[in-house]
Amino acid sequence: MQFFSTRDYSRKVTSSEAIAQGLSGEGGLFVPETFPQVDAQELCTLDYPTMAASILGQYLTDYDPAFLLRAAEKTYGPAFGGKPDVLAPVSDSLYALELWHGPTCAFKDYALQLMPKLLVEAKRNLGRTEKTLILVATSGDTGKAALDGYHDIPGVEIAVFYPTGGTSEIQRLQMATQEGENVAVYAVRGNFDDAQTGVKRVFADKEIAARLAERNIRLSSANSINWGRLVPQIVYYFAAYGQLVRGGKIHFGDEVDFCVPTGNFGDILAGYYAKRMGLPVGRLVCASNKNNVLTDFLETGTYTAKREFYKTSSPSMDILVSSNLERLLCHVTGSDAEVASLMRQLSEQGSYTVRPETLAAIQESFACGWASEEEVAAEIRARYEQNGYLCDTHTAVAFHVAARQQRAGVPMVVLSTASPFKFPRSVLAALGQEAPENDFEAMQALEQATGRTAPASLAALRQKAERFNTVIDPAEIAQVALSYQQ
Numbered sequence: 137m138q139f140f141s142t143r144d145y146s147r148k149v150t151s152s153e154a155i156a157q158g159l160s161g162e163g164g165l166f167v168p169e170t171f172p173q174v175d176a177q178e179l180c181t182l183d184y185p186t187m188a189a190s191i192l193g194q195y196l197t198d199y200d201p202a203f204l205l206r207a208a209e210k211t212y213g214p215a216f217g218g219k220p221d222v223l224a225p226v227s228d229s230l231y232a233l234e235l236w237h238g239p240t241c242a243f244k245d246y247a248l249q250l251m252p253k254l255l256v257e258a259k260r261n262l263g264r265t266e267k268t269l270i271l272v273a274t275s276g277d278t279g280k281a282a283l284d285g286y287h288d289i290p291g292v293e294i295a296v297f298y299p300t301g302g303t304s305e306i307q308r309l310q311m312a313t314q315e316g317e318n319v320a321v322y323a324v325r326g327n328f329d330d331a332q333t334g335v336k337r338v339f340a341d342k343e344i345a346a347r348l349a350e351r352n353i354r355l356s357s358a359n360s361i362n363w364g365r366l367v368p369q370i371v372y373y374f375a376a377y378g379q380l381v382r383g384g385k386i387h388f389g390d391e392v393d394f395c396v397p398t399g400n401f402g403d404i405l406a407g408y409y410a411k412r413m414g415l416p417v418g419r420l421v422c423a424s425n426k427n428n429v430l431t432d433f434l435e436t437g438t439y440t441a442k443r444e445f446y447k448t449s450s451p452s453m454d455i456l457v458s459s460n461l462e463r464l465l466c467h468v469t470g471s472d473a474e475v476a477s478l479m480r481q482l483s484e485q486g487s488y489t490v491r492p493e494t495l496a497a498i499q500e501s502f503a504c505g506w507a508s509e510e511e512v513a514a515e516i517r518a519r520y521e522q523n524g525y526l527c528d529t530h531t532a533v534a535f536h537v538a539a540r541q542q543r544a545g546v547p548m549v550v551l552s553t554a555s556p557f558k559f560p561r562s563v564l565a566a567l568g569q570e571a572p573e574n575d576f577e578a579m580q581a582l583e584q585a586t587g588r589t590a591p592a593s594l595a596a597l598r599q600k601a602e603r604f605n606t607v608i609d610p611a612e613i614a615q616v617a618l619s620y621q622q
């Protein structure tokens with residue numbers, strides 16, 4: 137299997153190169169040249185690690201299959217509490233696929249626990265000996281999931297930058313207490329955009345790259361533009377479908393719809409790959425919060441990033457430029473020139489409009505909707521009071537949209553992307569309770585109010601020593617990068 141750039145089909149690489157490199161040189165994203173066709177019925181009978189290895193093997197054809205199986209077994213075992221594929225029934229034909237039983241209690245663990253192993257193996261496959269320096273700008277979940285995945289991985293250093301005051305106290309502590317010899321965490325004065333712009337400047341700076349290259353260090357990123365982050369997410373669509381078949385809820389071949397709380401369009405795009413590989417996925421429902429740029433696009437064909445940015449109670453979906461949409465445009469238009477032109481319009485004018493045929497083709501697979509802050513809170517309360525199901529703010533966005541998009545007779549699976557105990561103040565307030573200022577008191581209050589237990593890794597944060605407390609200006613991110621030695 138070869139991969140090519142969304143903006144230039146003549147740039148072809150192996151899967152190892154796609155994972156080691158991240159972005160293509162001219163700014164495009166790597167996509168597989170075909171959708172491998174699988175025996176979905178048989179795949180659905182496999183246990184999670186075997187299923188994961190089999191799906192990974194379809195794309196990562198220059199990796200040793202025995203390595204992929206070992207890596208999947210190591211990743212999706214005890215670290216996920218033996219529960220990588222919990223499908224909880226919520227109400228008639230409505231299910232929650234709980235993707236937060238991993239070490240950092242958010243779905244990003246599925247990719248970020250596996251990707252470091254894929255990166256090390258990619259470098260080995262390519263005979264490369266450099267040190268990889270991973271820089272991450274984060275508003276919360278990605279930073280911790282990346283730190284946890286990459287800590288003490290040989291040949292890798294990771295530095296994470298988050299905005300001062302821009303994360304929840306729990307998210308800050310998750311990062312500040314991270315263990316490992318190769319990790320560093322910095323608070324950056326300003327908001328998320330300031331941190332992100334600072335990191336992007338370093339990536340774009342040829343002089344920094346040259347000076348690091350002299351020390352045999354190469355920069356890399358851990359965000360979801362890397363193919364290595366997308367491919368592990370295809371697996372749980374198969375796992376959810378397989379459970380519905382085994383549970384006698386559907387026969388193999390029946391359609392199942394999935395509703396996905398969406399930010400950068402990575403998680404939902406993995407569902408599109410599952411569908412194109414032969415899994416009987418019906419519609420993929422793209423759920424947005426008040427930053428509803430994707431709802432507008434999927435309804436009208438016009439993508440406009442030039443709009444007000446809202447800080448919401450579902451911060452991991454507060455995004456105006458959904459990077460992975462570029463991959464969908466590539467698959468639907470089949471034209472590198474067209475995608476390159478749309479992306480140029482986005483960066484120069486802040487918006488673009490696709491052709492009517494393109495929009496129609498997208499709408500064959502994707503539905504959409506969004507939830508206001510009031511609707512998110514009402515949804516958390518309704519699911520709890522009516523179904524006894526406790527969900528976080530991101531998942532609530534999806535439940536709200538799913539209720540409006542559910543088709544008669546078609547099961548709907550909502551991807552539940554974070555533990556409700558990661559956002560205890562918002563969840564408590566939604567349940568109509570007074571929320572204490574302190575996140576840990578809120579966590580305890582949520583336990584008392586609901587009789588559920590907070591994940592041990594979150595509760596334990598309170599006792600853990602903080603290792604990182606450095607605050608820097610965005611301009612200092614370059615100095616941090618240049619301080620690394622071979």
Ligand SMILES: *Cc1c(COP(=O)(O)O)cnc(C)c1O
Nearest residue numbers: 398399400401402403452553554
């Ligand atoms: C990252 C994240 C999302 C959005 O996922 P994308 O792949 O960026 O669309 C949704 N929910 C939570 C909890 C997240 O951390």
